[in-house]
Amino acid sequence: MSSGAPHRKRFSWARLAFFFLFWLVIAGWSARDIPVGALAAVAALWVSQKLLPSAGARVRAGPLFVLAVRLLRGSLAAGVDVARRALSPRPDLLPGFVACPLTLPQGAARDVFCLLQSLMPGTLPTGAEEGRALVHGLDLSQPIAANFAAEEALFKGAIGDE
Amino acid sequence: MSVLADLFSLAAVGAGVFFFIAGTAGLLRFPDSLTRLHALSKADNLGLGLVVLGLIPRAENPLAALKLVVVWALVLLSGASTAQLIGRVLRRGRE
Numbered sequence: 027m028s029s030g031a032p033h034r035k036r037f038s039w040a041r042l043a044f045f046f047l048f049w050l051v052i053a054g055w056s057a058r059d060i061p062v063g064a065l066a067a068v069a070a071l072w073v074s075q076k077l078l079p080s081a082g083a084r085v086r087a088g089p090l091f092v093l094a095v096r097l098l099r100g101s102l103a104a105g106v107d108v109a110r111r112a113l114s115p116r117p118d119l120l121p122g123f124v125a126c127p128l129t130l131p132q133g134a135a136r137d138v139f140c141l142l143q144s145l146m147p148g149t150l151p152t153g154a155e156e157g158r159a160l161v162h163g164l165d166l167s168q169p170i171a172a173n174f175a176a177e178e179a180l181f182k183g184a185i186g187d188e
Numbered sequence: 189m190s191v192l193a194d195l196f197s198l199a200a201v202g203a204g205v206f207f208f209i210a211g212t213a214g215l216l217r218f219p220d221s222l223t224r225l226h227a228l229s230k231a232d233n234l235g236l237g238l239v240v241l242g243l244i245p246r247a248e249n250p251l252a253a254l255k256l257v258v259v260w261a262l263v264l265l266s267g268a269s270t271a272q273l274i275g276r277v278l279r280r281g282r283e
Contacts, residue, residue: 051254105207105234108227112214121223144268152275162222
């Protein structure tokens with residue numbers, strides 16, 4: 027079960043199904059167009075395997091759900107937070123950079139994590155150097171580094187990298 | 189039921205427009221490019237999410253509703269990626 031080949035093969039089928047469903051959503055349902063959709067899905071699979079080969083991440087449903095709920099809540103809070111600061115009589119800001127230690131190795135997982143963090147309230151990762159993410163914060167009085175570390179632990183739990 | 193759906197759409201799209209206006213206010217009022225990026229990426233993402241939420245009950249079929257969600261997700265991903273890239277260039281420009 028744990029050998030690489032069957033895992034990669036199953037994952038490829040999942041990707042193919044994903045791309046076909048994605049095409050269906052974009053193009054709409056029409057029996058006549060299905061062959062075009064199937065070809066497009068195969069082409070997309072080929073490109074995706076070239077650009078992002080299967081890394082064999084063991085995504086876990088429970089922690090992933092917790093992470094998704096946190097992200098949605100964070101995204102909502104981020105919008106409300108920025109709106110409040112933007113519309114207050116005097117914009118309530120204390121901006122600056124915070125160097126947050128990163129334990130995720132360089133690669134796709136780290137990139138996805140930083141991307142998700144840019145949706146959270148008051149933080150915008152602007153790249154990583156020497157194992158630290160340089161995060162721009164809207165308000166440095168907030169515990170930006172502590173929140174970042176907590177989110178990273180949650181993310182690692184969701185992708186099975188602990 | 190239809191009146192309820194209409195009211196829901198009105199409230200969600202109205203809230204979405206409010207966040208677009210707030211994002212634009214941030215763009216105009218925040219002091220530098222990095223803080224303006226926060227305003228655009230976060231408030232507009234939420235605004236678009238609410239507009240999409242309001243339009244879902246008016247979709248012709250479930251696939252059309254899913255298409256709206258896909259549009260939102262693509263804008264969310266591209267907006268977040270672009271904001272990070274612009275942020276990186278701005279940070280390096282300051283160094």
